[in-house]
Amino acid sequence: MLVETGAPLPKFARAVLDFDDGSSLVFVDSRALGTIDLHPADAELDLGLGPDAADPEWTAEQLATALAPRRGPIKPALLDQRLVAGLGNIYAAESLWRARISPFAPCNALRRPQITKLRKAIDAVLVRATGSRYTDDDTVTLDVYDREGLPCRRCGTTIERAVQAGRSTYYCPQCQPAAAPKAVSATKGKRPRPAR
Ligand SMILES: [Zn+2]
Numbered sequence: 001m002l003v004e005t006g007a008p009l010p011k012f013a014r015a016v017l018d019f020d021d022g023s024s025l026v027f028v029d030s031r032a033l034g035t036i037d038l039h040p041a042d043a044e045l046d047l048g049l050g051p052d053a054a055d056p057e058w059t060a061e062q063l064a065t066a067l068a069p070r071r072g073p074i075k076p077a078l079l080d081q082r083l084v085a086g087l088g089n090i091y092a093a094e095s096l097w098r099a100r101i102s103p104f105a106p107c108n109a110l111r112r113p114q115i116t117k118l119r120k121a122i123d124a125v126l127v128r129a130t131g132s133r134y135t136d137d138d139t140v141t142l143d144v145y146d147r148e149g150l151p152c153r154r155c156g157t158t159i160e161r162a163v164q165a166g167r168s169t170y171y172c173p174q175c176q177p178a179a180a181p182k183a184v185s186a187t188k189g190k191r192p193r194p195a196r
Contacts, residue, residue: 001025001026001028002023002024002025002026003023003024003026004022004023004024005018005019005022005023005024006024007024009026010026010028011030012028012029012030012032013026013027013028014027014028014029014032014034015027015036048081048082049081049082049085050066050080050081050082050083050084050085051084051085052084052085052086053084053085053086053087053091053122053126054086054126054130056123058084058119059119060112060115060116060118060119060120063084063115063118063119064110064112064115066083066084067083067107067108067110067115068107068108069108070083070106070107070108071106071107071108072106072107073103073104073105073106073107073164074096074101074102074103074104074105074106074107074110074118075092075093075096075103075104075164075165075169076164076165076167077107078092078095078096079092079165079167084122086126087122089145089167089168090142090145090146091122091125091126091129093144093145093169093170093171094121094125094142094143094144094145095118095121095122095125096118096121096171096176097143097144097170097171097172097175097176098121098124098125098143099114099117099118099120099121100117100175100176101114101117101118101176102171102176102177102178103162103164103169103171103176104162104164104178105178144159144170144171144172145170146170147159147170148160148161148170152172152174152175154172154175155172155174155175157172157173157174157175158173159171159172160172160173
């Protein structure tokens with residue numbers, strides 16, 4: 001965010017760049033996951049990033065091609081910025097729930113219609129997130145992320161949490177059936193669909 005130089009800094013200000021015109025650019029990062037790199041002016045940067053998740057020209061076809069050689073589970077793959085750039089832990093969980101895909105499903109086992117649904121789900125999640133702080137804003141309600149123990153908004157099954165590659169994953173074991181039996185849990189109490 002841009003502020004006047006010397007103005008009080010927001011709580012999670014991690015770095016400040018002061019400009020000659022009396023303004024300062026403040027890097028605000030509440031989760032301390034971001035980084036800043038300094039490069040000479042006009043340097044050519046190869047960030048090794050995959051397509052931008054918000055790019056309308058990024059197709060399901062491209063996603064399918066990128067997933068085909070991967071044997072690992074889909075959820076950590078979606079967080080790999082070389083596969084697709086711009087998806088964080090929350091968006092990845094929300095997208096998989098929306099597409100009814102298990103976070104444990106191996107990338108190369110996903111069928112083409114599932115990948116098409118996933119591409120659309122990512123779009124829908126990002127569109128919904130645009131302009132709001134997905135985690136703090138009352139106007140946006142998360143569908144699955146951080147809802148462990150709560151009923152699935154679609155089917156009422158209790159949302160479960162697992163840890164994959166060091167990150168929390170939330171999923172509905174009913175809507176997002178796991179390919180591997182070990183991922184299915186015994187806590188499947190069906191509850192009435194809650195009002196939204
Ligand atoms: Zn469900």
